[in-house]
Every structure is written in structure tokens, then in C-alpha cells.
Amino acid sequence: xxxxxxxxxxxxxxRRTLAKEVCDGGGVEVNRRPAKASTExxxxxxxxxxxxxxxxTVEVLATPEHIAANQARETYRVLAEGQAENPEK
Numbered sequence: 001x002x003x004x005x006x007x008x009x010x011x012x013x014x015r016r017t018l019a020k021e022v023c024d025g026g027g028v029e030v031n032r033r034p035a036k037a038s039t040e041x042x043x044x045x046x047x048x049x050x051x052x053x054x055x056x057t058v059e060v061l062a063t064p065e066h067i068a069a070n071q072a073r074e075t076y077r078v079l080a081e082g083q084a085e086n087p088e089k
Contacts, residue, residue, distance in 0.1 A: 001063040003028065003047075004037035009064065011072040012049060012056075027051060046079065056081040 001009075007019035007028075022028055023037040029048040030039055041047070045060045058076040067075065 001041055001065070002037065003030065003039040003041050003071075005043075006041050006060065006063055007049075009067055009072065010075040011069065012047075012058070012076070018043055022049070022051065050084075053084045055084060056083070 004016050004019040005022055007013040007022075008016040013019040013022060018031050020037040023039075025033055028035050030041060030045055032046075032048070034045045035047075041060050041063060043062055044057060046057060047060065048055060048057045049063065058078050059078040060076055062075045064075065
């Protein structure tokens with residue numbers, strides 16, 4: 001599944017167009033490598049999202065094409081999260 005679609009389906013990012021912008025702007029890494037929106041993700045991959053001065057690292061558990069909103073949290077597991085001490089300006 002494409003990275004931008006996974007971010008939307010999992011509700012980590014609310015809209016696919018926003019997910020694409022974040023990916024193409026260097027705000028997402030897959031397995032510690034910068035990733036574009038078209039990068040394929042699969043269960044077991046580790047994603048690091050940088051949104052503003054916040055960051056979150058998650059492990060992909062499933063990549064369903066469609067899922068109910070109340071089950072979206074089951075597609076990933078949070079490994080770490082926090083705020084950047086020195087956010088870039």
C-alpha cells in the first residue's frame with residue numbers, strides 16, 4: 001500500500017493530500033529512510049512522522065484498503081512520540 005494512503009486509512013493524517021505534502025516535504029521516514037508518498041509500506045515497517053515540532057514513531061501492523069474509523073488504531077502500534085527540543089524555524 002502507498003505510504004500516503006496508509007497514513008490516511010490509519011488516521012495518522014486526516015487527508016491524503018496532506019499526507020502527500022508531508023511525505024514529499026521530508027516529514028516521513030520509512031525504516032529510517034526519507035520516503036515519498038508513493039513508497040510502498042507493509043506490516044513490520046517502522047514509520048517516523050515529523051509534524052511541526054512533534055514527532056511520532058509507529059510500527060505498521062496491517063495495511064487494509066478500507067477500515068472503520070473506530071478500528072483505524074489497530075493498523076499501527078506507537079513505539080515513541082515526543083516534541084523536538086529545538087524545532088527548526
